[in-house]
Amino acid sequence: MYQLTARDIRRRNRFAVLQAVYAAGGPTSRQEITQATGLSFATVGNMIAELLDVGVLAEQGRDAAGVGRPRARLAINPARGVLIGVDIAETAIHFDLFDLAMTVLRSVETAIDPAATEPDAVADLIARGIAELTPVDADRVLGVGLSVPGLVEPEGGVSVFSPYWHWHNVPLKALLEQRVPHPLYLDNPLKASTAAQLWFGAGRDVDDLIVVTLRAGVGIGIVIDGALYRGVTNSAGEWGHTNLVLDGRACRCGRRGCVEAYVSTRGIAATLREVAPDSPLLDGDDAHVLAAVATAAERGDATALEVVERTGRYLGVAVANLVNLFNPRTMVFGDVVANLLGAPLLEITRRVAADHAMSDTFHAVTLQLCTLPHNPASLGAATFALDGFLTDRETFGSIAAWRATRTTT
Numbered sequence: 001m002y003q004l005t006a007r008d009i010r011r012r013n014r015f016a017v018l019q020a021v022y023a024a025g026g027p028t029s030r031q032e033i034t035q036a037t038g039l040s041f042a043t044v045g046n047m048i049a050e051l052l053d054v055g056v057l058a059e060q061g062r063d064a065a066g067v068g069r070p071r072a073r074l075a076i077n078p079a080r081g082v083l084i085g086v087d088i089a090e091t092a093i094h095f096d097l098f099d100l101a102m103t104v105l106r107s108v109e110t111a112i113d114p115a116a117t118e119p120d121a122v123a124d125l126i127a128r129g130i131a132e133l134t135p136v137d138a139d140r141v142l143g144v145g146l147s148v149p150g151l152v153e154p155e156g157g158v159s160v161f162s163p164y165w166h167w168h169n170v171p172l173k174a175l176l177e178q179r180v181p182h183p184l185y186l187d188n189p190l191k192a193s194t195a196a197q198l199w200f201g202a203g204r205d206v207d208d209l210i211v212v213t214l215r216a217g218v219g220i221g222i223v224i225d226g227a228l229y230r231g232v233t234n235s236a237g238e239w240g241h242t243n244l245v246l247d248g249r250a251c252r253c254g255r256r257g258c259v260e261a262y263v264s265t266r267g268i269a270a271t272l273r274e275v276a277p278d279s280p281l282l283d284g285d286d287a288h289v290l291a292a293v294a295t296a297a298e299r300g301d302a303t304a305l306e307v308v309e310r311t312g313r314y315l316g317v318a319v320a321n322l323v324n325l326f327n328p329r330t331m332v333f334g335d336v337v338a339n340l341l342g343a344p345l346l347e348i349t350r351r352v353a354a355d356h357a358m359s360d361t362f363h364a365v366t367l368q369l370c371t372l373p374h375n376p377a378s379l380g381a382a383t384f385a386l387d388g389f390l391t392d393r394e395t396f397g398s399i400a401a402w403r404a405t406r407t408t409t
Helices: 006-024 030-037 041-053 119-133 172-177 189-200 265-275 286-298 302-326 336-356 359-363 376-391 393-397 399-407
Strands: 057-062 072-076 082-088 092-099 104-111 141-147 151-153 158-162 167-170 184-187 209-214 218-224 227-229 330-334 366-369
Touching: 006 030, 006 041, 006 072, 006 189, 006 376, 030 041, 030 072, 041 057, 082 119, 082 189, 082 376, 092 119, 092 376, 104 119, 119 172, 141 189, 141 376, 158 172, 172 184, 184 376, 189 209, 189 218, 189 227, 189 376, 209 302, 209 336, 218 302, 265 286, 265 302, 265 336, 286 302, 286 336, 302 330, 302 336, 302 359, 330 336, 336 366
Parallel strands: 082 141, 141 184, 209 330, 330 366
Antiparallel strands: 057 072, 082 092, 092 104, 151 158, 158 167, 209 218, 218 227
16 A cells, blocks of 8 residues: 655645635635644644745735734735646647636637647647747746646656547657646646646535536546545546447447447537437537537527437436445536536436436435636646646755745845
8 A cells, every 4th residue: 555755745735735725715824724724733834834935825914913913814926926727628729827826817729720630730739829828927937737638647748548639658748848848747637627626616615526527528537535536547537438328329439338429519419410410500510519509409499408408318327327436425517518508407417317326325416517717627737737836846845945036036
């Protein structure tokens, strides 16, 4: 069994303190952080001292004088630097520039030419997007987090398998290091969206959470006892490629009947073709079809409502399996399918899941739509960059060097 080192424990404590400051939503005190984290006051004090030393936190005044010594108020220092979050999807790459308070400063989106998806071509697009995003902030970038579709090996930055473009063992980080002068941190959308929920969404309030990502690819992020679960090879969460219909539709993974083949953008387009092969809603690619179905359903179109109903039934059965397997407190549904089909899809999913899940287990879970104000994948990717900055010894470990720069400026 893996044993936590003193460095691991210190890192966990540092992040617990930082998450408590973010969750406070404004200046907070050491005493309030101690209460929120459950750590000792001495441990909280040590972590805060480190975060103050590297400029991640700043003191913002003190409480009004009363009994005892006035308490210092602490907050994130947004001026310390900037982070980049990159969400690579099937047809476009979305870039967000965040300050350290995770406020979006600037956004860029670049289309992907379907005929130019070779690794070098995609790496060129990413590099150009980052350069466009940071015309005046390049020297303040603390790190770049990238959400890469499919199976990813984060340590080496390898795209093990991408179903979008049939990549296998692509050394994407190495390709980007030739083009991008910033620290790079890679993972997939499932982990990124779940990290965003852990830091800024539903994961603040519960310890057992499932984050369902519904886009061209489908999968889940799993939080157990407050920690992101990755599995042995970082492939935990590939629920989209579990079987829903025996000998069902062909899936891009090469198998048949996968969840993804029914509740992804591609799956919803396939359902529409089954319901109404000549429907005018079928004009355009899968993303346009989904948008058309959502708009038509809002105005009461019978064909669109039937597609939403069938999609909700498929999703409800698949969700019931997750409820029975993981017994989560909360399930969050996000990304383009959930965003566009919204509450009607969730209501059908809830109704069907209730019929297929174990009763007590289902009554314990809350199903909800994502309420994060930003793209969850890019926001989560930026938290990977923040994690890397606070963990890397060259950037975070040199507290003395940072102190020296502060005292000489």
